[in-house]
Amino acid sequence: MTDDPRLKRLVDLEQHTVIYDQAAPDDESPIRVVRGSQPILISAPHSARHWRDGDWKPEDEYTAALGWFLHETLGAYFIYSRYQLQPDPHDDGDANPYKQVLADLVATTPFRLALDLHGARGDRDFAVAIGTIGGQTFAPYESQLVTAFEQHGFIDQAPTSLDRLALNLGRYMGGARLPTITRFLWEQHQLPCAQIELSAWMRIVQRLPNATNAKNMTSPDFRGDPARILRVLEALTSFLRQILTKL
Numbered sequence: 001m002t003d004d005p006r007l008k009r010l011v012d013l014e015q016h017t018v019i020y021d022q023a024a025p026d027d028e029s030p031i032r033v034v035r036g037s038q039p040i041l042i043s044a045p046h047s048a049r050h051w052r053d054g055d056w057k058p059e060d061e062y063t064a065a066l067g068w069f070l071h072e073t074l075g076a077y078f079i080y081s082r083y084q085l086q087p088d089p090h091d092d093g094d095a096n097p098y099k100q101v102l103a104d105l106v107a108t109t110p111f112r113l114a115l116d117l118h119g120a121r122g123d124r125d126f127a128v129a130i131g132t133i134g135g136q137t138f139a140p141y142e143s144q145l146v147t148a149f150e151q152h153g154f155i156d157q158a159p160t161s162l163d164r165l166a167l168n169l170g171r172y173m174g175g176a177r178l179p180t181i182t183r184f185l186w187e188q189h190q191l192p193c194a195q196i197e198l199s200a201w202m203r204i205v206q207r208l209p210n211a212t213n214a215k216n217m218t219s220p221d222f223r224g225d226p227a228r229i230l231r232v233l234e235a236l237t238s239f240l241r242q243i244l245t246k247l
């Protein structure tokens, strides 16, 4: 399992496509757009550290790798933070740089849908939390997305939180209160979008040495669950493939 080439690829991508703890060089934007060949958009605004409430918040590890993987596998477009991002686009209005780059991209590319990827701590009571602001933002595709995760073993009434799929749960509604990417794309651009929060166990193949929780010695050797990381990867891939075959 741990030598699955897809897991190795995720580690390789995470090592080479994102620098969690550095500012962008003067001649470069912290925000990177990876152009694809298909009308689907993956977003990972917290892939590097991001400034919120007067402090740097830890990166959502491996959301950069996941987006790159979906780009390589399916031809998805991908937008993410390659370097530290200030301000956090989930803690700011619609005029911040990430949302502006997103607006330009959406204006020039006829996307069908977007997925905004995030990371949650490993001690939350879910494996995967899908937020669509109570069903508003992803209506045409929501049941297919839920079914794809269910088919890969993630269900609401799972015996362990490590297999629990939560839909529009409490703080993970996708923007009921915060000015999220999901809310922005749906309300301002009428692009169906779902926020997908993945527990640390579902995405961190192997923590990198410059991760916040490695540098502060909280858990420098954290490794998620390889089988579940692959199930998440397969659920996302099969969902997006279904969409693309119907276009």
Ligand SMILES: [Zn+2]
Pocket: 046, 060, 117, 118, 119
């Ligand atoms: Zn996040």
